[in-house]
Amino acid sequence: DQQVKQNSPSLSVQEGRISILNCDYTNSMFDYFLWYKKYPAEGPTFLISISSIKDKNEDGRFTVFLNKSAKHLSLHIVPSQPGDSAVYFCAAFSGGGADGLTFGKGTHLIIQP
Amino acid sequence: GAGVSQSPRYKVAKRGQDVALRCDPISGHVSLFWYQQALGQGPEFLTYFQNEAQLDKSGLPSDRFFAERPEGSVSTLKIQRTQQEDSAVYLCASSRDSNYGYTFGSGTRLTVV
Numbered sequence: 001d002q003q004v005k006q007n008s009p010s011l012s013v014q015e016g017r018i019s020i021l022n023c024d025y026t027n028s029m030f031d032y033f034l035w036y037k038k039y040p041a042e043g044p045t046f047l048i049s050i051s052s053i054k055d056k057n058e059d060g061r062f063t064v065f066l067n068k069s070a071k072h073l074s075l076h077i078v079p080s081q082p083g084d085s086a087v088y089f090c091a092a093f094s095g096g097g098a099d100g101l102t103f104g105k106g107t108h109l110i111i112q113p
Numbered sequence: 114g115a116g117v118s119q120s121p122r123y124k125v126a127k128r129g130q131d132v133a134l135r136c137d138p139i140s141g142h143v144s145l146f147w148y149q150q151a152l153g154q155g156p157e158f159l160t161y162f163q164n165e166a167q168l169d170k171s172g173l174p175s176d177r178f179f180a181e182r183p184e185g186s187v188s189t190l191k192i193q194r195t196q197q198e199d200s201a202v203y204l205c206a207s208s209r210d211s212n213y214g215y216t217f218g219s220g221t222r223l224t225v226v
Contacts, residue, residue: 004155034214043117043204043217044156089155099169100146100158 003027004092006104014112019077021107023090026071030092034101035064035075038087047088048075077109085111115139117218119205125224126195134190134221138207145188146215147180148204156204162188195225 005024013019023033031052036044050057050064050073057064063076077084087108091101118137126132138145144163148156149172158172164185173180177196182188192199202222208215 006155036217041219043206043219046214046216049214091155099161100148100172101156103155103157105153105155 001026002104003030004090004102004104006088006090006107008107009105010108010110012110012112013080015082016079019075019080019084019109019111021075021077021088021090021109023073023075023104024071025073025092027092027094027102028071029094030102031095032093033064033066033073034091034093035062036089036091036103037084038089038106044089080109080111082111082113085109117205117207117216119203119218119221121221122219123222123224125226128196128225129194130225131191131193132195132223134192134203134205134223136188136190136205136207136218138186138188138205139216140186142207142209142216143185144208144210144215145182146206146208147188147190148206148217149174150202150204150220152201159190159203192223195223197225199223200225 034049035047037047038044048062066073087106089106090104120135147159150156160180161169162182177193179191202220204220206215206217
């Protein structure tokens, strides 16, 4: 059973527009969430995170929103740029649980010129 | 070093062969993690070290998998009697303290034939 779900395998967005990547989770013990970005043949790169005590965290063009009641988070990228084309992974962590992150399967974001 | 270094980048092993994958974490990083990423999936947690202590190995899929970090820096993931289902990218990550936003290496792509 997948505890972190990214239901869109791919997403295509025009350059300059907003990209919205979604993530749902089932484990209510998760209390910290992260987004990673991955280019081909490279390891994932940390992008932005949010604690469960917050509902929004912003860093430049990237904003993560957390809706705890819906067990849903989203990553907004605005404006989208060609270099944003990559696979984005949502990950979750439970401070009281195992020490590893639980990842979703990823969403391949394609920014079209 | 500047980043997490993993070697080899690619490894082809015949079924039944033993392999050893190496990870050089960022200097001074206390925490070290190993993940397995199968094709089309997100990374899955294998094991976690804090310095030389292996605090969590709950993700290791079988007793053919063994990890060590004897001096609290370089780590080796060993897979004995490799099987085809072991084919994946093995990612190592390190962080200064805990889970938050740790740095991944580029991974070792293992193909078992």
